[in-house]
Amino acid sequence: MSISARALPRLQLLNREQCGTIHHAALDILRRTGARVHHHEALNLLRQAGCLISDGSLVRFPPSLVKWALGQAPSTIALCRRGSTRAAFRLEGMNVAFGPGSDCRNYLDPRTGRHRLFTAADVVDCIRLVDACDELDFCMSMGIPSDIDSIRPYRHQFSLLIQNTDKPIVFVADDRADCEIIVAMAAAAAGSFEELALNPSILCYSQVTTPLVHNEASTGKLLYLSELAVPIVHQPSPMMGGTAPMSMAGALAIGNAEILSGLVIQQLKRQGAPFVYGGGQHHMDMGTTVSVYGAPEFDLERIAVAEMARYYNLPSWGYAGCSDSCILDEQAAADATASVMTALLSGQNLVHDIGYLESGLTTSPEMILYSDEIIGRMKVFAAGMALDNESLALDLIDEVGPGGTFLTSDHTFRHFRDFWQPRFFSRRRRDQWTSEGSLRMGDRIREKVISIMETHRPAALSEQLCSEIAYIMAQGESFEKGA
8 A cells, every 4th residue: 555545643843954953952062061971981982083071071072973973873773572583673763662661669569459569579470461462562670679689680670571571671770780691691592692683682771861971880881782782772861940951942952962972972882883762851840849751741852852863863762651640540541541642643663661650650560451452542543544445445335325334245344353442441331331340441451460460471481591591690699799
């Protein structure tokens, strides 16, 4: 079907000229103000590339160097399932892949309805839930287990992830040492470090310190992963009114400068290393001091980030399925729905935080499953309307004629399954709904969440691979204790 034979809904905020305004604002920030880089190797790379360094760590970037770096990074990143050579999805253009968030301290237990600290068993339950969700394309850790006695929780998170889903994994690491252990586990599952680089099943989520600071730990991760060609999103999270100007344009400009300076460091280390353009420009609610997720300003910033990424021909990072509400209620449902639609219509490529509540402090399995339903619904909306001859059905209309019926036509039989069918949204009349228990949608979702957690079993790793992962973990722990 040609493009002209399909009508597609789209969101646009910035045109190309306006993207250029943000680009040049970032270049001015990097040239005039600069950024602090607290990493010896990165400073050497920047100095050799012609950056002006003063006061030990304050780096000012020539615009030509930023332009060079933008020309090196790949425009497409394909992520594979664990042990597979086939792309599960590609980060490019208007493609959108969804997944949960990471590292919440709190868990909203679907069995009791209570908030409490995460345990390792909860993390496994959540991973298996994501593995079972058809509309979720990748997995993140969702919680920090409170019952693991370790100063290195991210390694344990990853071992749980890789053993309980074969979907691509976006991982978090504290520093380079964490990355070394995590990448070693992923390479074991891939077959080798070379296979992992060729068919990446992992992507690192790292953060810049706003305003304009590349700290030692995150820069170390960036440099190490670039050596191995492991994809990374090295994103800032400017908070308007706190760590960024209290304006959307100012936050976008400073965030853009932070992203571009990180890209320069990465490409100086290894040209062509895969990089995802991402920024989380929140604002501070001055009444509560909360960094807001459910807000029209945050939605607008996410559209702008996706458009800036396309302006640079880079894959983008986004947010959806998240809320400031503390439970899955009407507020959370509204936030999830609006954010999913925004992500799809603006073409954010790698969209995380599905299931976040309490402004990113709590993971709710029920919010994850609700959002999975919403993603399915909104994908149909984003796919638009076909306008080809089969869809116009003019010959059929002429054949049926005035007063006829289309119920028994072959056309109806061919296409009735094209229309979205909900799992949890009810289309029952009241008498049938009542006879089935008068369950609210939240009740149906809760029952299904618990059922999935108790029955779904993802594709398992071999015993040999499980033993190899345990060995890698143990070696890392021994090294840490001996250091």
